[in-house]
Amino acid sequence: MNIVLIGYMGSGKSLVGRCLSETIGSEYLDLDDYIEAEEKKTIKNIFEEKGEVYFRKKEHFYLKKVLGAFENTVISLGGGTPCFSGNIEIINKLAEGRSIYLQTGVDELVERLFGEKNKRPLIAHLDTKEALQDFIRKHLFERSFYYNQAAYKIITDKKALNDIVAEIQAILK
Ligand code: S3P
Secondary structure, three states: OOEEEEOOOOOOHHHHHHHHHHHHOOEEEEHHHHHHHHHOOOHHHHHHHHOHHHHHHHHHHHHHHHHHHOOOEEEEOOOOHHHOOOHHHHHHHHOOOOEEEEEOOHHHHHHHHHOOHHHOOOOOOOOOHHHHHHHHHHHHHHHHHHHOOOOEEEEOOOOOHHHHHHHHHHHHO
16 A cells, blocks of 8 residues: 655655655655656746746646555655645545645755745745745645645654654554
């Protein structure tokens, strides 16, 4: 069975996912990396050349593809994946109750994302920490409706990577 990690940009989905898969000895897949490999373009370039609507269509297509094709895999999704095209219902159905929301507070997200915002098309234009914080606060509020539909939620603030992984193992036992 697959384990699906969801959460806002910078919530640690990829880091936690990789560490969890190593700990439990399963495969690991990052949906953004998969899309980039299949489309032979970075997410940044897809947004720039084709726009967000096109990206969301591709994201929906590849989400269904990987959830159907992979087994015993830890899968990290993009921050927006659960929030479009009925994807959260698909995730919950195909991940058979093994979806986990990594919940991270706004202040910690700002600290993590400010230095690497240029890789992320939705926040690259925000020049100050204050602007980033305003954006994240509103965006996270809108997206929480979808994130909260995950089967489980783990608060990641101020927790070490190993502790987060141990918490996930404990809830999925
Ligand atoms: C997005 C998050 C990104 C990536 C794309 C859009 C979003 O993934 O899918 O830039 O809408 O939140 P990460 O959460 O891995 O940064």
